[in-house]
Amino acid sequence: MNLDLKNKRALVGGSTQGIGKAVAIELALLGANITLIARNEEALKKAKAEFNTDKGQQHSYIVADFSNPEEVKKNVTHYIQRQGTVNILVNNTGGPPAGPINIAQTEEFTTAFTNHLICNHILAQACLEGMKHSGYGRIINIISTSVKQPLHNLGVSNTIRAAVANWAKTWANEVGQFGITVNNVLPGATHTQRLQGIMETNATKSEKPLDEIKQTMLKEIPMKRFAEAAEIANAVAFLASPAAAYINGVNLPVDGGRTACL
Ligand SMILES: NC(=O)c1ccc[n+]([C@@H]2O[C@H](COP(=O)([O-])OP(=O)(O)OC[C@H]3O[C@@H](n4cnc5c(N)ncnc54)[C@H](OP(=O)(O)O)[C@@H]3O)[C@@H](O)[C@H]2O)c1
Numbered sequence: 001m002n003l004d005l006k007n008k009r010a011l012v013g014g015s016t017q018g019i020g021k022a023v024a025i026e027l028a029l030l031g032a033n034i035t036l037i038a039r040n041e042e043a044l045k046k047a048k049a050e051f052n053t054d055k056g057q058q059h060s061y062i063v064a065d066f067s068n069p070e071e072v073k074k075n076v077t078h079y080i081q082r083q084g085t086v087n088i089l090v091n092n093t094g095g096p097p098a099g100p101i102n103i104a105q106t107e108e109f110t111t112a113f114t115n116h117l118i119c120n121h122i123l124a125q126a127c128l129e130g131m132k133h134s135g136y137g138r139i140i141n142i143i144s145t146s147v148k149q150p151l152h153n154l155g156v157s158n159t160i161r162a163a164v165a166n167w168a169k170t171w172a173n174e175v176g177q178f179g180i181t182v183n184n185v186l187p188g189a190t191h192t193q194r195l196q197g198i199m200e201t202n203a204t205k206s207e208k209p210l211d212e213i214k215q216t217m218l219k220e221i222p223m224k225r226f227a228e229a230a231e232i233a234n235a236v237a238f239l240a241s242p243a244a245a246y247i248n249g250v251n252l253p254v255d256g257g258r259t260a261c262l
Contacts, residue, residue: 002242006031006055008136010088010240011076011127013066013119016043018192019142020092022229026237028052028059032088035079036061037072066093066119067111073122085130088240091120092142098198101155112160117167124171128180137180138240141168142232145186145259147251153202165251172249181248183239188255189217190227223256 010027014020015036024034028051036044036059044061051059062079064072080086096112124139131137145151147165150158165184172182189195199217203210218224235254238244253259 003030003238005088005241008087009033009035009083009085010090011035011037011086011123012090012092013037013123014093016040016047018194019187019190019229019232020090021047022233023090023092023142023236024051026230026233027088027240028057030237030241031055031057032240033057034059035083035086037064039063039065066115069114069118069122072119073126076123076126080126080130085134086127087131087134087136088138088140089123089127090140090142090236090240091123093119095144095194096154096156096160098153098157098201099155100153101159104155108156109159112156113163116160117164120164120167128175131180132178135179137175137178139168139171139180139182140236140239141182141184142236143184143186145188145253145255147184147186148253148259148261169249176248179245181239181244183247183249184251185232185235185239186251186253186255186259187232188221188227188253188258190229190232192229195226221256221258225256227254227256
């Protein structure tokens with residue numbers, strides 16, 4: 001099985017911590033040159049220094065805020081003009097704040113739509129010509145299992161994730177003919193700062209101990225544990241590899257079996 005990503009460049013969003021960083025680590029281990037995107041430049045420098053360089057990989061970063069699509073477009077377009085083709089795009093950023101949908105403000109939906117869908121679209125468009133030209137393209141979107149089954153207390157997130165999944169499927173239909181695949185990875189509950197934050201918010205709002213919140217979540221997972229970020233990253237790395245050339249337009253839950261439907 002060919003998992004070699006040598007001489008491929010991967011642009012990975014939200015990659016200074018959590019799932020995005022784990023993805024960047026795995027792609028670098030397979031030989032890819034990594035370009036990180038996040039807001040905090042110090043964290044970007046620190047993360048970049050940790051990635052594997054045994055195969056001569058060159059890593060870099062772009063500072064950009066996904067809540068500012070114009071900035072994302074400008075910085076990424078300049079970067080691609082300077083550095084050339086991006087072969088692998090991993091669309092990922094921080095998730096929308098938790099909360100029930102009936103009290104969500106309209107601005108929360110537009111903010112989440114901008115951060116998740118509009119910026120994915122800007123990045124995919126910026127990478128498209130290079131992917132076509134090189135005959136190798138992988139667009140992988142980190143979404144959530146809420147694409148298949150809405151999650152409790154994540155009203156805005158549930159709504160926007162469905163839009164992103166359909167955006168991706170539409171792209172998959174259009175660009176497959178150029179050797180570009182577009183797939184969605186749907187993480188279940190994964191050990192990251194976001195998961196910790198969601199559990200703490202739920203504990204505070206429900207006035208229940210944090211451990212009770214955690215145990216309730218674990219009960220729903222057949223594997224009876226949360227995922228490690230590296231386990232999500234392994235799925236992304238496979239989809240990014242030559243071995244996954246014929247997998248296109250899928251939603252892949254990596255959730256220990258938690259999602260109740262197929
Ligand atoms: N963890 C889970 O259990 C879980 C489950 C299902 C789905 N997900 C989804 O998977 C994605 C990643 O989750 P995670 O747990 O890895 O998140 P995380 O630990 O909160 O990490 C988020 C990353 O995104 C960057 N980021 C946040 N806001 C940004 C912005 N406006 N512009 C640019 N970069 C930004 C952060 O860096 P800076 O702060 O420096 O910008 C950081 O590198 C999210 O969409 C999340 O909802 C997570």
